Each structure stands twice: as structure tokens, then as C-alpha cells.
Amino acid sequence: MRARASRVRNTSSFASRRKRTRRRASRASIQSPCVQRLGDYCTTVWRPIGVAGDSSHRWQKYFLILQTNNETQWRHAQMQGWWSALRLEERLQHSVDAGAQLLKIVLLYLLVRFLIARMGRAVVNRLEGMERIAAHKPRIRTLGNLVRSIVEYTVLIVAILMALRAIGMDITPLLATAGVAGLAIGFGAQRLVRDMISGFFLLAENQFTVGEVVTIGAITGVVEEVGMRTTHLRDEQGRMVVIANGDVNLVINHSRKGGVRFNVDVRVAANADLQAAKHILLAVADEVGIAQTLVGVSAFDAASVTLRLTGEVVASEREARELHLKERLLERFHEEGITLV
Structure with missing residues (x-):
């Protein structure tokens, strides 16, 4: 029991x-x-x-x-x-989500950059293929590279801000700091910004191009380079003159009027055949390719007569044409037996 x-x-x-x-x-x-x-x-x-x-x-x-x-x-x-x-699981999950977002942002940035480069090249090549603007290929390519660089840097900055936000960083203070820094840099680099903006408009408005003869202020020379910040001129004495684009106020383009005029003086004996000498001057000028020529007596004395040939050539070809003209005149006068003094 x-x-x-x-x-x-x-x-x-x-x-x-x-x-x-x-x-x-x-x-x-x-x-x-x-x-x-x-x-x-x-x-x-x-x-x-x-x-x-x-x-x-x-x-x-x-x-x-x-x-x-x-x-x-x-x-x-x-x-x-x-x-x-x-709370490791939550942190791990947050890291995985942030990594996925970063990967998406990187892929999107690479895709946008590829499309920008592809479209930029296509537009520039198409413009360069047009006959009416074929002479401005350097300017078109420079402007195309400039615009593409600006767009690419803008996309890069946006991608960086999106990436910082994806990892949980508050970008509001960063934007405020960047704004203040931008203002400080802007005040400190006013001249640089002015030069670059002026250079952009010089290229966009096609005021002058490489190879043209221009007068900027008191300086006359051949344009050798037009950059975003400076313009390089080669003056008549062969010196390189660098001018800040912000200082380009008054521009005289001697090449846009059709050419530049120059004079060549030839002294012959007082008893020489002046008509034959004038004929030689005009013939050689036409042979060299000098337009709108004019020949006449510019000075004389008891022993000699000075004949002056005035013509017009393209500004970038002035020096070469003038040297060729003088060489051919010397040969022709010797062939015709006309004495130079």
C-alpha cells in the first residue's frame, strides 16, 4: 500500500x-x-x-x-x-545593405560616365564632319573636352555624396562646409575664375583662332595657343607674349578682313627701264600668290628710283610669302639684266 x-x-x-x-x-x-x-x-x-x-x-x-x-x-x-x-545582427544587416547601395552607386556612376564619354565623342565627331565648321576643329574639340570634364566632375561629386549618405553619414554639415569653403576659394581665386570664364567665351564666340594675326591691347602677333586661362601670341620680333584671358578687352583680328597688307621696296638705277621693272614686280607677285597688288614709285634721286610693291596675303602666311617674293624678284631682275642699287 x-x-x-x-x-x-x-x-x-x-x-x-x-x-x-x-x-x-x-x-x-x-x-x-x-x-x-x-x-x-x-x-x-x-x-x-x-x-x-x-x-x-x-x-x-x-x-x-x-x-x-x-x-x-x-x-x-x-x-x-x-x-x-x-546588436551585431542589426549592424551586420546594415553593413550588407550599405554595401549593396554602394555597389549600385558605383555601377551607376560608371555607366553614366561611359554614356557621357560616348555621347561627347559622337557629338564632336559629327560636328567636325560638317564642312561649314571643319575649319574650327581645334575649337570644337577643346569645347567638347571642357564640357565633358565639367559634367564628369559633377556626376562624380553627386556619386560621392550619395555614397556617404548610403553608409549613414549625414551630408548636411558636409554640404554647408563645402559651401563656405567654396565661397572662401571663390573670393581668393577671383582672378583665376575670371580668366577661365573669359577663356570659355573666347572659345565659344570664336573671336580668334590659332594662326590668326590679332592685336590685343597694344600687342600685335600671331595666335599660337588659346587656352582656358591664357592666350599665347608670337609678336613680330619672335617673342612669346602670354596674356591672361581676363585682360582681353579690345581685340583687332587682322586675319578676318581677308588678309594683311605689306610693302616691298626695290631700288633700281635711274636709267633702268621702269616699265620692265614694274612688269617683273607684278608678275612675280602673281606667281607667289599675292593679291590686290599695286606698284609705283615711292622715292627717287639722281642715281636711283625706288619702286614699291603693295599686296595682301593671309596673316599667317605673311612672312613666308614675303621671303619667297624677295627671292624671286632678285632672280628675275638678274635674268632681265636690271641693275639693283
Whole structure:
């Protein structure tokens, strides 16, 4: 009878403990969806550390499957507390999302840059192929490269700002700082900015190009280079003159009127055949390619007569044509037997 009563008490005690375990599991299921599942397998039901709905519960399910005794439960509780405090899963998820956003931004930037370069080359090549603007190929290519560089740098700055925002950085202070720095640089580099803006309009308006003879201020020379900041002239004495584009106010382009005029004087003996000498001057001028020629007596004395040839040539070819003309005149006068003095 005593053994039977003991078995009844043990059975009743086991049933009571089982009911208490299930009630605890039911209350704990509010905080963790995996406790109810594990209640039948654990010696003692453990209430998880954390807040209901926290993303770390997905990791609790993995750890709770391994618990078999109170010692394991305590270690898991300690680990779970550290994990919840560090919030490593959320940080890991944020890093993955930020990396994906950065990858998208980089790919988009490369695609936009490729399209800009491709379209820029296509437009420049098409413009250079047009006959009416074929003479302005250097200017078109310079402007095309300038516009493409401006657009590419703008896209790069936007991509950098998007990348900083994707990794969680607040770009508002950065924009404010950049604005202040831009104002400071603008005040400090006013002359540089003025020169570059003036250079852009010089190229865009085609006021002069390489090879033309121009007068800028008090300086006359052949244009050798037109840059974004400076213009290079070669004066009549062969000196290189560098002028800031911001200082280009008054421009006289001698090449746009059709050419530049020059004079060549030839002294012959007073008893020489002047008509034959004039004929030689006109013939050689036509042979060399000098237009709108005029020949006449510019000076004379008892021993000699000075004949002057006036003509017009393209400004960039003036020196070469003048040298060729003098050489041919000397040969023809010797052939015709006319004495030069």
C-alpha cells in the first residue's frame, strides 16, 4: 500500500511539475516563439533575455535547441545578453545593405560616365564632319573636352555624396562646409575664375583662332595657343607674349578682313627701264600668290628710283610669302639684266 501511495504521489508530483512547466512555457511564448516548441524537451523552461519582436530572436531559436540542462541555459543566457547588447545582427544587416547601395552607386556612376564619354565623342565627331565648321576643329574639340570634364566632375561629386549618405553619414554639415569653403576659394581665386570664364567665351564666340594675326591691347602677333586661362601670341620680333584671358578687352583680328597688307621696296638705277621693272614686280607677285597688288614709285634721286610693291596675303602666311617674293624678284631682275642699287 505504501509503495502504491508513493507511486501515486510521484505521479501526481510529476503531473503537477509538467503543468507548471507548460504554464511557464505558455507565458514565455509571448516573448519567444521557440520556447513553446522546446518546453517538452527542456528540464527547466528558461525565459529568454530580450524584448519581444527583437530581430535577435532568430538567433535565440538556434541556441535554445542546444540547451539540455540548467548550466547550458545559464551560459546561453549570458551569451544572449552580450548579443543583445552588441546588436551585431542589426549592424551586420546594415553593413550588407550599405554595401549593396554602394555597389549600385558605383555601377551607376560608371555607366553614366561611359554614356557621357560616348555621347561627347559622337557629338564632336559629327560636328567636325560638317564642312561649314571643319575649319574650327581645334575649337570644337577643346569645347567638347571642357564640357565633358565639367559634367564628369559633377556626376562624380553627386556619386560621392550619395555614397556617404548610403553608409549613414549625414551630408548636411558636409554640404554647408563645402559651401563656405567654396565661397572662401571663390573670393581668393577671383582672378583665376575670371580668366577661365573669359577663356570659355573666347572659345565659344570664336573671336580668334590659332594662326590668326590679332592685336590685343597694344600687342600685335600671331595666335599660337588659346587656352582656358591664357592666350599665347608670337609678336613680330619672335617673342612669346602670354596674356591672361581676363585682360582681353579690345581685340583687332587682322586675319578676318581677308588678309594683311605689306610693302616691298626695290631700288633700281635711274636709267633702268621702269616699265620692265614694274612688269617683273607684278608678275612675280602673281606667281607667289599675292593679291590686290599695286606698284609705283615711292622715292627717287639722281642715281636711283625706288619702286614699291603693295599686296595682301593671309596673316599667317605673311612672312613666308614675303621671303619667297624677295627671292624671286632678285632672280628675275638678274635674268632681265636690271641693275639693283
